[in-house]
Structure formats: C-alpha cells, structure tokens
Amino acid sequence: MSETEEPTGRYRVIGTPSSAPTAVDAKPPVPQEAVDYVPTDPADTRHAKVAERLAAVCFLIAFIAGICFIVAYIGLEVGPNNGGDSVIAALRSNYALGSSLGLALLALGTGSMIWVRHLTPNIEIEEERHDLKSAPQDRAGFQKDFATGAAITQITKRPLLRRTMMIATAPLALAPLLLLRDLGPLPGTSLRYTVWKKGTRAVTLGGNRPLRSADMTAPGSMITVIPEGYQDDPDALAKAGVILIKFAPGELHIPTNYDGGKLVSTMNWTVDNIVAYSKICTHVGCPVALYEQTTHHILCPCHQSTFDAANGANVIFGPAARALPQLPLTTDAEGYLVASSDFTQPVGPSFWERG
Amino acid sequence: MSDDAVKIPGALSGVGGWLDDRFHGARGVRVLMKKVFPDHWSFMLGEIALWSFVILLLTGTYLSLFFVPSTTDIVYHGSYAKLNGIHMSEAYASTLRISFDIRGGLLIRQIHHWAANLFMVAIMAHMLRVFFTGAYRKPREVNWLIGIVLFTLGMLEGLFGYSLPDDQLSGAGLRIFEGVLQGIPIVGTYLAYFLFGGAFPGSAIVPRMYIIHVLLIPGLILALVSAHLFIMFHQKHTQMPMHGNTEKNVVGQPFWPYFMLKGQAWFFFIFGALVVLSTFAQINPVWLYGPYTPLAISSASQPDWYMGLLEGALRIMPAWEINFLGHTLSMSVLIPFALPLGIIFTGAALWPFFEAWATGDKAEHHINDRPRNAPVRTGIGVAAISFYGILWAEGANDVLADKLQIPLYTITWIARVAFFVVPIGAYFVTKRICLGLQRKDAELLTHGVEIGIIRQLPHGEFIEEARPLTNEENAVVASKHIAPALPAPGRLDPNGIPEPAARGPLGWARGVANRAFTETVVPDGHANGHGEHNGHAVADGEHAAITGGDSGDQHG
Numbered sequence: 001m002s003e004t005e006e007p008t009g010r011y012r013v014i015g016t017p018s019s020a021p022t023a024v025d026a027k028p029p030v031p032q033e034a035v036d037y038v039p040t041d042p043a044d045t046r047h048a049k050v051a052e053r054l055a056a057v058c059f060l061i062a063f064i065a066g067i068c069f070i071v072a073y074i075g076l077e078v079g080p081n082n083g084g085d086s087v088i089a090a091l092r093s094n095y096a097l098g099s100s101l102g103l104a105l106l107a108l109g110t111g112s113m114i115w116v117r118h119l120t121p122n123i124e125i126e127e128e129r130h131d132l133k134s135a136p137q138d139r140a141g142f143q144k145d146f147a148t149g150a151a152i153t154q155i156t157k158r159p160l161l162r163r164t165m166m167i168a169t170a171p172l173a174l175a176p177l178l179l180l181r182d183l184g185p186l187p188g189t190s191l192r193y194t195v196w197k198k199g200t201r202a203v204t205l206g207g208n209r210p211l212r213s214a215d216m217t218a219p220g221s222m223i224t225v226i227p228e229g230y231q232d233d234p235d236a237l238a239k240a241g242v243i244l245i246k247f248a249p250g251e252l253h254i255p256t257n258y259d260g261g262k263l264v265s266t267m268n269w270t271v272d273n274i275v276a277y278s279k280i281c282t283h284v285g286c287p288v289a290l291y292e293q294t295t296h297h298i299l300c301p302c303h304q305s306t307f308d309a310a311n312g313a314n315v316i317f318g319p320a321a322r323a324l325p326q327l328p329l330t331t332d333a334e335g336y337l338v339a340s341s342d343f344t345q346p347v348g349p350s351f352w353e354r355g
Numbered sequence: 356m357s358d359d360a361v362k363i364p365g366a367l368s369g370v371g372g373w374l375d376d377r378f379h380g381a382r383g384v385r386v387l388m389k390k391v392f393p394d395h396w397s398f399m400l401g402e403i404a405l406w407s408f409v410i411l412l413l414t415g416t417y418l419s420l421f422f423v424p425s426t427t428d429i430v431y432h433g434s435y436a437k438l439n440g441i442h443m444s445e446a447y448a449s450t451l452r453i454s455f456d457i458r459g460g461l462l463i464r465q466i467h468h469w470a471a472n473l474f475m476v477a478i479m480a481h482m483l484r485v486f487f488t489g490a491y492r493k494p495r496e497v498n499w500l501i502g503i504v505l506f507t508l509g510m511l512e513g514l515f516g517y518s519l520p521d522d523q524l525s526g527a528g529l530r531i532f533e534g535v536l537q538g539i540p541i542v543g544t545y546l547a548y549f550l551f552g553g554a555f556p557g558s559a560i561v562p563r564m565y566i567i568h569v570l571l572i573p574g575l576i577l578a579l580v581s582a583h584l585f586i587m588f589h590q591k592h593t594q595m596p597m598h599g600n601t602e603k604n605v606v607g608q609p610f611w612p613y614f615m616l617k618g619q620a621w622f623f624f625i626f627g628a629l630v631v632l633s634t635f636a637q638i639n640p641v642w643l644y645g646p647y648t649p650l651a652i653s654s655a656s657q658p659d660w661y662m663g664l665l666e667g668a669l670r671i672m673p674a675w676e677i678n679f680l681g682h683t684l685s686m687s688v689l690i691p692f693a694l695p696l697g698i699i700f701t702g703a704a705l706w707p708f709f710e711a712w713a714t715g716d717k718a719e720h721h722i723n724d725r726p727r728n729a730p731v732r733t734g735i736g737v738a739a740i741s742f743y744g745i746l747w748a749e750g751a752n753d754v755l756a757d758k759l760q761i762p763l764y765t766i767t768w769i770a771r772v773a774f775f776v777v778p779i780g781a782y783f784v785t786k787r788i789c790l791g792l793q794r795k796d797a798e799l800l801t802h803g804v805e806i807g808i809i810r811q812l813p814h815g816e817f818i819e820e821a822r823p824l825t826n827e828e829n830a831v832v833a834s835k836h837i838a839p840a841l842p843a844p845g846r847l848d849p850n851g852i853p854e855p856a857a858r859g860p861l862g863w864a865r866g867v868a869n870r871a872f873t874e875t876v877v878p879d880g881h882a883n884g885h886g887e888h889n890g891h892a893v894a895d896g897e898h899a900a901i902t903g904g905d906s907g908d909q910h911g
Contacts, residue, residue, distance in 0.1 A: 040360060079434055079456040086434035090455045098462050098634025105627030112620035116613065123613075127391040127605045129591055129721060132494050184552040184559070187544035191537070191554075205650055224650060232428075232442075235554045238530075238649035279650060284534025284669065284688060285555070286527060287652045301654040302531060303670045304753065304763060317764055319669060319687040321676035349534035350676055350685035351544045 039121050051118030058111030065104035072096035187353075192346045194227075194240040196339040199332060201228040202242065202276070210336040211244070213272040219248035220293035224279060227339070239347055241279035241287060242327050243298070244337070245309050249273055251296070254312045254326065260355075264345050265312045269328040271337060276327035277313045278347040281305055283320035285349045298324070321350065388611035393594035397484045399621060404477035406625045407470045408580060414467040415569065421457055423449035424565035426521065426558040435642050443521075443646035446561050450520040450641055465633035471513050472638075473629065475661040478506050486703070486736050488723035490593045492716075496707045498586045501579050503704050508576050510661050515568040517639065517659055521561055524639075526647025527656050530555065531669070538688030556649060593723050596834030598827045602721050655754050664743055667750030668695045671770050695746055699739060706735075713868035716838035727796070728835040730789035731872050737785040738778040745773050793876040796832045799824060840873040841866065 042048040076093040080086050134142070155162050201210045202225035210228065222245045230236040252273050257265045269276070277298070281288050286302035296310035305318030313324035325347050328340040346354055363371075375381050392398075425445040431438050433448065434455035453460035482502055485491050491499035514532070518525040533555045536547040552559025594600045594607070608614065632638075644653070658666050668691030675686040710732065711717065726733040748755065749770040756763040803821035811817050824832060842854045 073458055076458070078458050086436070086455055090434070090461055093458055094461045094465075095634060097459050098630055101462070102627050102630035102634055105623045105630055107627075109620050109623030109627055112616060112623060116616035116620060120613065120616070123608060124606055125389065125391050125609050126599070127389075127591070129603050129605055132590060132719065180549065183549040184557075185548060187548045191544060226650070234556050234649050238555050241650040284531045284538070286530060286534075287650050289652045290654065301652050301753070302527065302656060303666075304767065305674075315674055317767075319672045319674055319691070321674040321685065321687050349537050349688065350683045351537040352540050352542075352682055352684075353544060354683040355678065355681040 039123075042119055042121050048119055051114050055111040055114040055119070058107045058114065062104045062107035062111065065100045065107060068100035069097060069104060072100055187351075191239075191348070191351055191353075194342055194347060195230055195233075195236045196227050196240055196242075196327060196342045198339065198341050200339045201332070202226070202244065202329075202337045202339070203228045203231075205231075205241070212335045213274055213331065213337060214335075216244065216246040216274055219246050219251070219273070221246050222291040224287075224289075225276075225337075238285075239280060242276050243279045243288070243291070244274055244276050244329075245291065245296075245298075247273040247275070247296075247310065251310055253310060257312065259345055262344050265323070265326045269326055269330075269340070271329050271331055274329065274337070275309070276329045276337075276339075277307075277309065277324040278327065278343060279324075280348040281320055282315075282322040282324060282347075283318070283349060288324065388609065390588070390610040390614075391591070391605050391607045392610060392614050393592050393600075393605060393607035395595050397488075398592065400477055400481040400484055402618070402621055403625055404474055404481055405580065405584075406622045407474035407477055407629075408576065409622070410470045410626055410629060411467060411474060412573065412577075414463045414470065415573070417463050418453065418467055419569055421449060421453050421460065422446070422519070422565075424519065424562045426556075426561045438642065438645065441646065444561065446519060446521040447641070447646045450522070454642060462630070462633055465638050466629050468517070468638045469629050469632045469636075471516060472660060473625070475506070475509050475513065475659075478502070478509060479661075482506065482703075483736070483740070486706075487726045487733060488593070488595075489720065489729055489732060490723050491707045492720040493707075493711065494590055494719050495586075495593070498583055498590075499707055500704055501583045501586075503700055505576060505579050505583070507700065508572055508579070512568060512572040512576065513659055513661055515564040515572070518564055519561060519568060520639075520641045521647050522641040523644040523647050523651055523653065524641075524656055526556070526649070527652055528658055528662075529560065530649070535669075535688050535692050538685040538692070540682075540684060540689070556647070591721070593721050596722050596725065596831050598830035600722060600830070602719070605721070655757070657751060657754070660747075663747040663750035664695055664699075665691065665750075667746035667748065667752070667770070668692075670752055671746065671749045671767060671774060673771070695742070699743060702739070709868075710872070713865060714838040714872045715841050715869065720836075722834065722836075724836065725831070725834060727789040727792035728837070728875075730786040730793075730874065733789050734782040734786035738782040741781040742774070742778045745770055745777060790874070790876055793835070796835070797876050799832050800829075804828070835875070837873055837875045841869040 042051075072093065076089070076096055078086065078090045078093050150156065203210050205224040205226050208228070208231050211223070211225065216223065222243055225242050225244055226237055227240050230240065252267070252270060252275060254265050254267045254270065254275065256263070256267070277288075279287050279289070281300040281302065283300065283303055283305050286300050288298050288300045288305075288307065290299040290301055291297070291309065292299065296308060297316070298307040298309050298313065300306075300318070300320070303319050305320030306316050307313040307320070307324050308316050312326065315321065315323060325343045325345050327343055330338060330340040332338045371381075423445040427445045428442055429445055429448055431441050431443050431448050431451070433439070433451055435451050438451070450464075453464055455461070485499065485502070514528070518529050518532075533547050533551060536550065537543045539546060547555070550560065550563070551557045552563070591605045592607075594605060597606075600606050645651075657663070669688070672687045672691045675690075677684040677686060724732075726736075749767065752766045752770065753763060755761070756766050759766075803823045805819050805821050808820040809817055810820055848854050
C-alpha cells in the first residue's frame with residue numbers, strides 16, 4: 001500500500017449535532033483535527049432501543065437454529081444401516097440441516113443489517129482523491145535509478161553476454177512443454193478405425209445377445225448394438241456403437257457412394273432391409289439416440305443434427321456436416337448379424353487429419 | 356449516553372502493541388480503517404461474486420475430503436438401492452456416497468453447485484454494471500481485463516467441476532468438449548489425446564480435471580481476485596453522480612466499522628440464501644442420471660447456464676465443413692467454439708481502448724456515467740446482451756420447442772435470423788431511447804420539474820408550473836459528460852493539409868466512430884448536436900448547469 005497519508009476527510013454526520021471529542025484519535029487534540037470527531041451513538045435513542053431488541057431477537061433465532069442444526073446432525077442418521085429407506089433418510093436429513101443452517105445464517109444476516117443500519121450513526125466521510133500519476137520528479141528519479149542499475153549490469157554494453165544468456169534460456173523455456181508430451185499417446189491413425197472387423201458379431205447393448213435378422217421383424221424398430229466382446233471397454237464403445245434399423249421392403253434406399261475411391265455406402269451392406277449406422281454423431285460425437293419411425297429421422301439429442309435413415313443417413317438439418325457412416329453388415333454361418341469389415345470411413349466428429 | 360469510544364481491553368491492545376512493535380502498522384492500518392467506500396446497491400454485485408467464491412472454497416474443501424477422483428470401475432452396493440449392482444466409476448460412487456451416506460453431504464454438494472451458478476451470475480451482473488456505467492474507463496482498464504479473465508476461468512472451472520461426478524449428463528458434456536477439441540485445426544487431435552490420455556473417455560480425464568478444478572484454476576482465481584481487490588482499493592472505488600461527489604473526492608462510509616458490518620451482513624445473507632436454495636431447490640441430482648456410459652444419452656441435456664452460450668452456438672450453426680489437401684476444417688464446430696465467445700470477450704477487452712481512441716478522451720474518470728449519457732456504449736451493451744441471450748436461449752431450443760409447442764427447426768431458424776437482426780436493432784433502438792432520455796433531462800434542466808399545477812394567466816394562456824431541480828436532483832441530471840468532438844474526417848489545417856488525426860482509412864474510421872460517440876442532446880439554445888466543448892451553463896440560478904467538457908466539477 002503506497003498510501004500512508006493521513007486521512008484528512010471531514011465527517012458529515014447526518015441528523016445529529018456534532019458531539020464531544022472521542023478517543024478514536026490517540027493523539028492529543030490539535031486544532032486542525034477538530035473536525036475529526038465522530039459521534040458513536042445513533043441520533044434517536046428510542047429507535048436504537050427497538051433496533052437493538054430486534055437484532056437481539058435475530059441473533060437468538062440464529063442461536064436456536066444453530067442448536068437445531070447440531071441436533072439434526074446428531075439425531076438424523078443417514079446411510080444404509082438405519083433400517084428405513086436411505087433415500088428418504090438422506091432427504092430428511094437434508095431438509096433438517098438445510099433449513100436450520102439457512103435460518104441461522106439469514107437471521108445472522110438480518111440482525112447484522114439491523115445493527116449497521118439502525119444502531120450506528122449515519123456517517124459519511126469525504127476523502128480526497130489523489131492523482132494516480134506520479135509526480136514528474138518521481139518518474140524522472142525512477143528512470144534515472146533504473147537506467148543507472150541497467151548500466152551497472154553492463155547489459156547494453158556487452159551484447160555477447162546478453163545474447164548468450166537469451167540463447168541459454170530458450171531450450172529451458174521449451175522444457176515444460178516437452179514434459180507434457182507423455183500426457184497421452186499420439187493420435188496416429190487410431191481415430192480412423194474402430195474395433196469392428198470381418199466377422200465381428202453385433203450383440204445387443206446391455207444384454208450382449210447376438211441377433212439374427214429374424215429377431216428384428218417389425219419394420220421401424222431400432223436397436224443399439226456393440227461389437228461382441230467389448231461390452232466392458234468404454235474406449236472401444238465410444239467409437240464402435242452402432243444402431244440397427246429395420247425397414248419395410250422398398251423403404252430403404254441407400255445410395256452407392258464413394259469417397260476417394262473407397263466405397264462408403266451401398267444397399268449391398270444391408271441384410272433383409274436392416275441397415276447399420278454408426279451411433280456416434282458426426283458433429284461432436286454424442287450418441288444419436290432418437291429415431292422417429294414414420295419419417296425415418298435419426299435425431300441427435302445434443303445439437304439436433306437430423307439424419308435420414310432411409311436414405312444413407314444423410315444430414316437433413318443441424319450442424320453435422322456428414323452422413324452417419326454405414327457399417328457393412330452381413331450374416332455368419334449361424335445366421336447371426338456380423339460386420340463384413342470395419343467402417344470404411346472414420347466415425348464420429350471431424351478432425352484435421354480426417355481428409 | 357456516552358460519546359466515548361470503546362475502551363480497548365488490555366489483552367487486545369497488548370496484542371496490537373506486540374504486532375506494531377514488529378510491523379509498524381498503526382499508521383497504515385489506521386488509514387485502511389478509514390478507507391472510504393461509496394455506497395450504491397449496484398456496488399454489491401461484485402461482492403456477491405466474492406462471497407460466493409469464499410463459499411465455494413469452503414464447501415469445495417469439504418467435498419474434497421470425500422470425493423474420489425478416479426475412474427476405476429467398481430460395482431455399487433450402497434444406500435441408493437436403484438443403482439445396486441451397477442458398474443460405475445469410483446468418482447460417481449463417491450458422489451453417491453456424499454449424497455446419501457454422509458450427513459450434510461448432499462447439502463454441501465448442492466450449496467457448492469448453487470454457489471458456482473451464483474458466482475457466475477454475480478460476475479456477469481457486476482460486469483454489466485461496470486460496462487453500462489463506464490467504470491472500466493481510465494484508470495480502471497486493467498481491472499476490467501482481470502474481470503474478463505476471471506469470467507473465463509469461472510466458465511472452465513464450472514465445466515470441470517460439474518464433469519467430475521462422471522454421471523451420464525456430465526459425461527455427455529465431456530464428450531462434446533472432446534469432440535470440439537478434435538475439431539481444432541492442426542493440433543486438435545493432439546490436444547484431445549493429451550488431455551484425455553488417449554481415446555475418449557479413457558481413465559485419465561477425471562483425476563486431471565480434479566487437480567485442475569481444485570488447485571490450478573482456484574489458485575489463479577484467488578490470485579486474480581486479490582489483484583482485482585487490491586487495484587480497486589488502491590485506485591479507490593468509483594462513485595455515482597450525486598450531490599457532493601466530484602472527480603477529486605470519494606464520499607462514503609469508512610471501512611471500519613461500516614463496511615465490516617455490512618460485509619458481514621451481506622456474507623450471511625448470501626450464504627443463507629444459498630443454503631435455503633440448496634435445501635429446497637434440487638440441483639444436479641446425479642443419482643437420477645446414472646453413471647456415464649458412452650452410448651447412452653438423455654434428451655433435453657443442458658449444461659450449466661454459463662455454458663449455454665456455447666451450447667446454443669453449436670446448435671444454431673448450419674452444417675459446414677471444408678475438405679482440402681487431405682485435411683478437414685470442421686467449420687460447424689470451429690465457428691461456434693471460437694466466434695461468439697471471441698466476439699464477446701475480445702470485444703469487451705478492446706472496448707475501453709476503442710472508446711478512448713474514438714472519443715479522444717484520455718482523462719481519468721471516477722464518477723460513473725448514467726447509461727443514457729453514453730448512448731453508443733449503452734447501445735452496444737444491449738446489443739451484446741441480445742447476442743448472448745439469443746445464443747443462450749438457443750442452447751435450450753429443444754426445451755423451448757417442447758414448452759412453447761413450436762417445431763424445433765422453426766426455433767432454430769428464428770434464432771438464426773435473430774442472431775443477425777436483433778443485436779443491430781437493439782443497438783439503434785437503445786441509442787434512440789438514450790437520446791430520448793437525454794432530451795428529457797435537458798427539459799428538466801431548462802424548465803424544471805412539472806409539479807402538476809396548471810395556472811391560467813390573465814390573458815387566458817394555460818401554463819404548467821414547474822419547480823427548479825434541487826441540488827441533489829441537479830447533480831444527477833447534469834452529470835452528463837461528453838468528450839469534445841474530434842476534427843471531422845478530411846478536415847484541413849490552416850496550411851491546407853489534412854489533420855494528422857483525421858488522415859487515412861484509420862482517421863476516417865475514427866471520425867465516423869467519433870461522430871456516433873459525440874451525438875448528444877444539450878439543453879435548448881446550446882445545442883450543436885455534437886457536444887461542442889463546454890455546452891455552457893444556463894446562468895439564471897433557477898436553471899441548472901450542464902457541462903459538456905471535462906471540467907470534472909460535479910457540483911450542482
């Protein structure tokens with residue numbers, strides 16, 4: 001704090017005559033400080049009396065509420081060992097603790113407010129504002145001292161010293177960044193692939209049950225499937241989740257699309273009018289979980305990208321820029337639905353290296 | 356009745372003496388005790404943020420005693436029977452334990468969450484107050500910048516905080532965060548893989564967010580809050596235009612005891628209000644959402660309110676992706692991520708310097724402006740509020756569609772149009788309203804306040820009687836302070852050469868901005884429309900003075 005000047009302000013006391021000297025100022029009174037006397041009592045003693053009682057009532061309420069808080073803490077058990085429903089026990093404890101603590105704090109606040117507004121004389125002080133800018137001689141003095149110090153270091157005179165020191169710090173400045181390198185593996189091509197491969201069975205999410213095409217008889221039904229064997233691997237599931245949608249004959253029109261010579265969608269990848277799309281939104285990766293049978297729209301609940309499931313999951317609304325990738329679907333020897341390969345394009349949100 | 360100060364107990368003065376022997380504090384602390392704080396309701400907004408932060412530190416420390424920042428998979432067997440036997444992370448299980456098995460745990464958790472929301476609300480309200488009253492002007496630009504950084508840190512701190520419990524809702528939020536990171540050009544996938552320790556979700560993100568949330572960001576916030584307060588203390592607070600307030604003084608109540616007592620009362624009120632909210636208004640019931648699994652999602656997923664802007668920006672953006680040379684630029688992620696916050700934060704950070712440049716005003720300002728007296732600033736502020744508000748509301752477009760029974764896509768289209776139209780309209784409408792209010796003020800200054808008595812003069816004319824403004828009223832109404840207009844673009848100096856300040860495209864832009872900034876209304880007979888230096892006072896006593904220059908004398 002640079003301000004060590006004497007507070008020179010004048011007290012303006014509202015609604016009361018100036019009063020006797022006080023001991024606020026420890027120095028013997030001098031004529032210049034004669035205005036520095038503060039009345040410590042409020043102007044209206046009867047009003048103050050009422051205010052004091054009200055504040056005291058508030059503080060008593062806070063005291064009682066504080067006791068209630070302690071009682072509630074000790075008296076109301078939570079957790080599994082008290083026989084009853086532990087959710088209700090937790091909520092009961094929450095109500096008791098919260099209302100007692102809230103009351104105690106609000107009563108303390110109210111009492112304090114009555115105290116400061118009705119029990120203290122209404123005093124205003126006027127303080128002088130000084131220029132923030134330093135006096136010219138101070139600035140000049142600072143500059144002179146700084147320049148002298150710099151001259152003593154020889155930094156301007158010895159460029160060799162200066163430059164080698166700057167060179168010396170450069171590699172060390174990079175060191176902290178370097179140390180962050182092992183925070184994670186390099187992405188490499190891992191975002192391009194999922195764990196689906198030729199012959200991986202599609203099993204239901206949660207039940208891990210493999211599916212035959214006959215299991216999806218009702219047109220319009222949708223089910224989430226995952227690659228068999230990865231039900232406990234969230235990193236794999238975050239990319240490999242797939243939705244299967246069953247269509248009535250003739251409803252499904254998947255255009256045959258190539259991306260850079262690579263086949264990315266075709267009717268040949270469907271089995272009995274069942275099509276498999278990636279469940280990971282191509283916008284920022286939420287699971288596209290809402291399917292509307294009548295319109296064949298798949299809606300992402302996060303940002304409402306909407307995909308036309310009957311037409312290669314093309315985007316028809318929202319911020320996603322690409323169709324949901326189609327998983328090549330076929331059946332294995334036992335008739336179960338399996339992938340005939342991994343997705344032929346990266347799933348999920350776009351990234352710089354995607355191309 | 357006694358006017359004597361309290362007799363200080365021997366023990367206390369002994370301690371004081373012991374300290375003073377060692378630190379020489381009596382003189383300095385005495386100055387601090389008498390430090391003057393101007394009083395105005397809007398000056399309490401920042402204090403709400405301060406006390407919320409204190410409450411966040413207290414409750415957060417408590418929560419950290421029980422929370423386990425780990426994604427280790429366990430099978431839950433605990434008080435919340437509905438999730439018995441379910442696989443979940445230790446983070447989620449320990450959040451359930453805090454909620455159901457620890458007395459007061461649920462209360463403290465909810466206080467922490469409510470306090471975080473209040474913290475951000477209070478910062479925003481405080482920033483709006485500072486903006487609309489021009490309190491960011493010289494010499495307070497640095498504190499304004501610190502405030503912007505604090506708001507940004509608060510957003511990040513909140514995002515990481517509500518993501519820690521590893522519940523379904525916050526996991527979806529993290530998934531979006533990771534997807535956005537991936538969309539950043541060149542370094543995006545590296546950033547995502549380094550932050551998450553590999554592919555999403557991985558097991559590193561919860562402990563990493565935890566240490567960032569409980570140590571790194573709170574430490575930064577604490578340091579910046581301290582700097583913010585110290586600078587405010589050192590520069591002395593601004594004050595409202597009132598009778599007796601000038602640019603050279605500061606009028607208010609001393610720190611000791613008034614501010615201490617008021618601060619105490621305010622702290623208890625805020626804490627109490629948060630406790631009552633946390634008792635009766637449930638927030639973030641993570642047990643209803645279930646543990647995070649990457650393939651589940653619920654509809655109407657909403658982030659906490661201060662992230663709503665980003666969420667809305669993602670939703671409003673039409674699909675756009677650029678592919679070139681084997682690379683992908685995901686504009687439908689990049690633009691929402693960078694543009695709205697970029698406009699608001701960069702705009703806010705540059706504004707004080709832009710305003711000083713455009714007005715040519717290099718003076719210190721300690722008396723706040725009334726919003727009407729700075730029509731361009733107020734207009735821009737309202738435009739920014741509408742810009743923010745539209746994106747924020749769009750962040751809940753699915754909820755709005757459901758509640759208002761308007762089709763979802765229609766809402767998004769309305770928001771897309773409003774995004775461009777409403778802020779521009781808001782600017783012009785607000786500016787006109789400000790100038791209208793200035794006209795009203797000019798009327799008050801020249802004709803006084805109409806007192807409701809209509810008198811018929813002997814020759815039949817009716818007049819409405821008016822009384823002059825009181826000194827108190829006049830100090831407020833006459834507080835307008837418009838910097839003098841700069842030379843018009845292209846103006847020539849006596850030698851026939853364009854003035855340096857008005858030269859070139861930059862000079863032209865400055866001239867245009869300056870004309871907008873100096874548009875004002877001055878009382879009858881003194882108007883030139885562009886605030887010429889010293890619109891003079893009306894001198895007949897009954898009428899009040901208005902200063903057009905920067906004399907700084909606010910006495911009526």
